[in-house]
Amino acid sequence: LGVQSLHDEISNDQPSNAQPSNDQPSNDQPSNDQPSNDQPSNDQPKATQTSGRPKRRRRARSSALAGLVLIGGAALAACSSSTASSTSSTTASASLAADKHLPVVPLIIYNGKNYLPGTAEAFSKKTGIPTEEVSDSTGILLAKIEAEKNHPQWGVFWSDGAAAYAALDAQHMLVRGFEPDTGALTSIGQKLVPSDKSYIPTAITVAGAIVYNPATVPTPPTNFTQLTEPQWKGAVGMNNPAISGPTYTAVAGIMNQVGGIQKGETYFTKLAANGVHVYTTNKVTLNALLHGQIKLAIVQNNAGIELAEKYPQLKVAYPADATVLPSVIGIDAKVSKSEIAEAERFADFVYSQAGQQVMQKVNPYGGWPILRGVQAAPLLPSLSSLPLQFLNTGYWGDSESAINQWFTAHVVNG
């Protein structure tokens, strides 16, 4: 245990997937009439690490109380009661953002996006609300969120993939009915908003783009079905969808494209027979491409663009029916009213022009903007030129576990 692997979990890969279906039930939606909150709020109390939040005070005492934790042996016995207390219903709190009487507490952001640090800093500067960041791959963050289910610690969760948020919403873990009004969504952006407004789309990426080197592959495939042809034997690499969330979305997108799960399994069986290489994460897959183990790497487009930016000899191709993978913000329904209000202000800031500018500055290839009046970064092709595909979150989200299991058995280990 002491000298433990540094490589145990790698990547910025983000589980999961798919697009929202607009057929989700709308539960207790409040009116969305709160005022814009992206204006400087000079009347906010000065943010201090000790003000307001009971959790912070408790943390300060925690060192002194560490010895008392010896009663931890009672944890197993106590846990059942804690479970029972965790089933409170989702809070719809659209009006909280406007409540300036709530104490200021640190806003804890679980972050799977590369542009958070600058964005959070700008938000704090603008609002006086202190932020605390936990950045990791989305898989690890989701594992933490699931493990903390009885006693959530996060206020905002920001990552790629809507299906995980839909699943969290189904467990009543997300604030519903809130939608920032500091920016106007494009028509594509509007398609991504769930009917119960339980999460907030902030950008989109493509789950399955193809990275290649034109020197070795002058004509990249234009469709995923071409990858089963002999000319690509042993030349294709991709991530394991059970570990890399965006890859699951890509796999689901291909299955959707070829006519469903059964036909999709047939397709991937052929792909496996054609020698597809399945790696753990983007880093390994793209490294295989860089080292010539493969000629084509199927990865999330922003990972490919980041690599292409460093290695100009590489290009990113978008096969037909590129599957949309949105970046999403979710707000924890079980934290204090203060933190929920601050989380909503954070989402407002992200939708504002100031927030969008910071995001683009920090990470121009985090995704295509979905707010009107915001231009995409140069290496991102025009969205209108891409044949995009939106998946049904409910259907493909429910199938994720089974598909990953099949994929592991027949393609990864097959």
Add this chain to the structure above:
Amino acid sequence: VSRPPDQRDPAAGRPAPRRLRLGPARTHAWNGTIFLVVAVLLVVPSLCFLVQAVSPRMFGQGATWFTLSNFTTAWSDGIGHAMADSLVVSLLSAAGAVVVATVLAWLAERTTALGRRFFVLGLWAVLLAPTYIVAVGWEEIADRGGLLSAAGLWNSHVQSLVMGPVGVVVVLAFKHIPFAYFAIAPALAAVSGDLEHAVRTHGGGTRSVLRTVGPVLLPALAAGFIIVFAESMGDFGVADTIAATAHFPVATYVLYQAISSFPTNFGVGAVVGLVLVGSVAVALGLLALVQRGRSYAVVSGRSRPAVRKRLTWRGQVAAGIFVVVVFAGALLVPALGIVSSSLLIPFHGLHWSSFTLAYYRPLLGVSGLGGPVRFSGEMALICSLVTVVLAAVLARTLSSQRSGWVRGALNTTLLAAVALPGIVFAAGYIFAFNLPVLSDMGISLYGTVPLLAMAYIAAAVPGSSRILLGPLAQVQGTLLSAARIHGAGLVRSWRQGILPLLARPLLWCTLLAFSGVFLELPISQMLYPPNTTPMSVAILRVLGKANIGEGTALSVVAVLFTLAVVGVALGVFRILAPSGWRTWQQVDGRSSKRPGSDAAPTASVSSSPLPEREVA
């Protein structure tokens, strides 16, 4: 040799070491405190995770209080196949490591092989390198675009070998040679001249010597085998690198998949954890069965050191080749792979122009990288000091306990913890220390630096206590008693009577814990407090940007930093420590520095048959 009728040392014919006896009340209080600490640090978090295999509702991870469905799911997820792979790989790597370690130990302890004084130093260097770095180093050598490719020596068969099951076994075996060595070498040195002389005196040849000495070595060989087996079963670094790319699923990978995929399935992860612990427990049980009631104590102050075999020049050459191959596989190749990956431009051949410092430049420009180094450095320093104290206490308790159940329970707990991968442990800490009931009581440790420190310490203590068990078991209680009789207080008795004997093992144990904490990933990832960044998480962020060159460059910097710390610590020790601390070989007040000894950090004179990381 094998069954002492009483508590007497059969070789020396004198009373066995006297146990330090406390009053019953103080003994109970002491044992209670030890168990409480171990329970809080190790048992409760581990159980909180493992219990979800059968009761997901206990921590809100499902609807049922009791179910066996996770076992079914784990089976359909391929745990059977993965477990079979893990078992085969672990058995083969353990066998390989034991064979190599035995030869290496023989060369070091029983021959005049050149450079034998540096073997131990090299083995500690192998211990300090995380498994993943060794694996990635091998990959970077054999990959298309790697060092072999740049030198025009790339071969698809070599690549297939390295990036397949063979590579998994080889890397695990190389990485774990030190564990086997530290279990075997002292025993090999200890069965010294008496037995051999006796056989020779009676006209026995080499075969007779082997037949006589061999069985005496068996416990040490078994101990080395078990430790490597356990370490290989729980290894994550190779599982996530070579095994994952080779379509060769092992148990830890299934566990990782269960936890890091969505929806997160802690239940299946817990099943895999149980199976891993179970497999090691079965192996330990078999070993205990074999050793039950037997003592292999053959060394005393009267034991004569073995005469070293003087190697001919041919022997020296053969020994040299063997040693070079071993350390090349364990150290040189991975180091070369990692360093070349951080310096070479892929597919540019091997010229001066192929080398670049481009991967290092972004690291220099990364603002705030000093923060992770400082944070992890401070954590590593504090945690390693606490770890070594706690490990010494536990090792002493293990070695001084006469009653079976206290010793047995503690021993089993510590060994089970060795078999649990770090990510299981980290998740268990969340379940255990994020309970609302604790917050209601005003105890909010989750998300704080103290909890992260507790987890680091808990992860480092089992291994450290195993390392210290051998040296501590050899320190006889009579030393303390003698000091007390001469008027020394308890503290002074320890400081002047015991500490000099244990200075080196304690120092190396501290350094090992330091490097482990400094580069620890799974616990850091799951438990680091907001707005702090441990070193391993910082490395991961660079690695995650799809540029392995920068990642390996940062790994090189991190490893160099830990090696520098180790070097400074050893230098300071050499300069400041009293000479007696640096050259100890005395275990019972009579024997002195053994001729030919290399003053290794391990306890080289053994009155205990299974020193170091053996199964007690």
